[in-house]
Amino acid sequence: MSLLEITQLTKSFEKGKEELNVLKDITLHVKQGEFITVIGPSGCGKSTLLKAVAGLDTEYSGEIKLDGNMVTGAGINQGFIFQEPRLFPWLTVEKNIAGNLSLKNTEVKESVKKLMELVRLEGFEKAYPKELSGGMAQRVSIARALLRKPKVLLLDEPFGALDAFTRSHMQEALLEIWKEEKTSMIFVTHDIDEAIYLGSKVVIMSARPGTVQKVISIDLPFPRRKSSRAFQEFRQLVLGEFEKVEELELVNSAGI
Numbered sequence: 001m002s003l004l005e006i007t008q009l010t011k012s013f014e015k016g017k018e019e020l021n022v023l024k025d026i027t028l029h030v031k032q033g034e035f036i037t038v039i040g041p042s043g044c045g046k047s048t049l050l051k052a053v054a055g056l057d058t059e060y061s062g063e064i065k066l067d068g069n070m071v072t073g074a075g076i077n078q079g080f081i082f083q084e085p086r087l088f089p090w091l092t093v094e095k096n097i098a099g100n101l102s103l104k105n106t107e108v109k110e111s112v113k114k115l116m117e118l119v120r121l122e123g124f125e126k127a128y129p130k131e132l133s134g135g136m137a138q139r140v141s142i143a144r145a146l147l148r149k150p151k152v153l154l155l156d157e158p159f160g161a162l163d164a165f166t167r168s169h170m171q172e173a174l175l176e177i178w179k180e181e182k183t184s185m186i187f188v189t190h191d192i193d194e195a196i197y198l199g200s201k202v203v204i205m206s207a208r209p210g211t212v213q214k215v216i217s218i219d220l221p222f223p224r225r226k227s228s229r230a231f232q233e234f235r236q237l238v239l240g241e242f243e244k245v246e247e248l249e250l251v252n253s254a255g256i
């Protein structure tokens, strides 16, 4: 049995009198410990898909099961990381991570300490968000999500706002966290290289209404090198699929 089973997920929004079909018949199974990356044209429903898995949106047809249970709302089993870190500016780093859990509880205090080490933020316990760089702030939000020991971590373009150097640093940090915690990941990105670099599988979605166009397993050992020939071959493969999606989109929008 897969950890996460998304079956025939179909979703539309009301847009005035019209209906906007956003996701169509998405079926996707994610195994425990898998790192799934999702790419697709802008507006194809990637965020909508993540929100449904997170239980932040339950208005859809089809079903989503996490660890055998139907997802009926948000909960501690699903961690969510947004593009911007969304920290509380008036709370210190450790309090942001602890959230509604008390740091007076030694177990919580110990877990926060371990996570701060994992995301390489030792020494910043008492710092405030305004004292952190974008990458550091995003690491705080990842630590906050991990404290709840989610079964799946959902990341919606988490490094999209970061510069190339910090982004590459954050990719390494996330891979380390993944190896250490073995959390299953679903990671949405616009960046094909990032998708291949991180993913055990890359899911390519079609233009709206988003469907699963293709799932490509990335059978490359870690550490991966973006300049290696094997990596470039996967790049060609993914790009080829992406071009098919774009051609289809052009044909559809021209009404051919």
Ligand SMILES: Nc1ncnc2c1ncn2[C@@H]1O[C@H](COP(=O)(O)OP(=O)(O)OP(=O)(O)O)[C@@H](O)[C@H]1O
Residues within 6 Å of the ligand: 013, 014, 020, 022, 040, 041, 042, 043, 044, 045, 046, 047, 048, 049, 208
């Ligand atoms: N709450 C909402 N109400 C109405 N329409 C919405 C809502 N949320 C999203 N949409 C529409 O659904 C479509 C898919 O949006 P979504 O944000 O999931 O796409 P995306 O693939 O994540 O896009 P991007 O890559 O640009 O971030 C878009 O056309 C968007 O305008």
